[in-house]
Amino acid sequence: MNSTYKEDEVLALLQDEITRRKGFEMMVSQYSEQLYWQIRRMVLSHEDANDLLQNTFIKAWTNITNFRGDSMLSTWLYRIALNECLTFLNKQRAVQTVSIDEEDSIAVQKLESDPYFSxxxxxxxxxxxxxxxxxxxxxxxxxxxxxxxxxxxxxxxxxxxxxxxxxxxxxxxxxxxxxxxxxx
Structure with missing residues (x-):
């Protein structure tokens, strides 16, 4: 089970170059599961959700020094994750030349055949x-x-x-x- 950390603890570690890696590990531990499920509910596929979760944390790591604290860290991470989902879904739409109804049908078929869907x-x-x-x-x-x-x-x-x-x-x-x- 993941440990629960106070957001200000994690932020303090993330802002200091010496402790940034530890803060990042705490952030990943704290938010991975809830972000995974939010992403998974959007893209349906376990593999795609894992890829997008990884992209979310890579973007967070890359841009952590730009985090101003205008919002909570979790809000910032959700924003990154949702943007990743939208980008992914838009790219999928651009590649596929099917109607929206067919797209939804394909997504459901993907979900039904996903070995991780129980x-x-x-x-x-x-x-x-x-x-x-x-x-x-x-x-x-x-x-x-x-x-x-x-x-x-x-x-x-x-x-x-x-x-x-x-x-x-x-x-x-x-x-x-x-x-x-x-x-x-």
Whole structure:
């Protein structure tokens, strides 16, 4: 089980060149699991999620001296991870010449064939419903529902108002409910 560190401890170590490596190790230990699952819910594939998680931490390491502390470290890491996801998904879209419906179908097929997916029918239906959402709604839903993140923190990640995020979450929930009603 990962140890829990205080964010200010980790930040202090990261800001000092002598202790930066130790601070980075603590940061990775502290945030890897929750970032992995946030990324995984966006890209669905275990291998892709691992690659994007690694890219997230590489970018964090490369840019840690530029971290100003305007937000929490976790918020900054989520922002990097979500940007990595968006870049990855946009590149996939550019390579594929399929419709959005076909893209969602391909993503679900990928999930179903993923040896690391161990969900039951209900979990698979929820994932299919999530795939039907626009990316931003899916991200907002994932952060609120799975990570139980406060709207204020999400506002810092997305650079969007709390009201817009609440509306986005509400629309996502309604679309998921409708999808599940239609499927069941």
């Amino acid at each position: 969900g039951d029918r209900a979990q698979l239906l929820l994932q299919k419903a999530l795939c039907s959402l626009p990316e931003k709604q899916r991200m907002v839903f994932n952060l609120k529902y799975y990570q139980e993140m406060k709207y204020e923190e999400m506002s810092q990640i997305f650079g969007t108002s709390v009201g817009a995020l609440k509306a986005s979450y509400h629309h996502a929930v309604k679309k998921i409910e409708k999808y599940l009603e239609d499927e069941i």
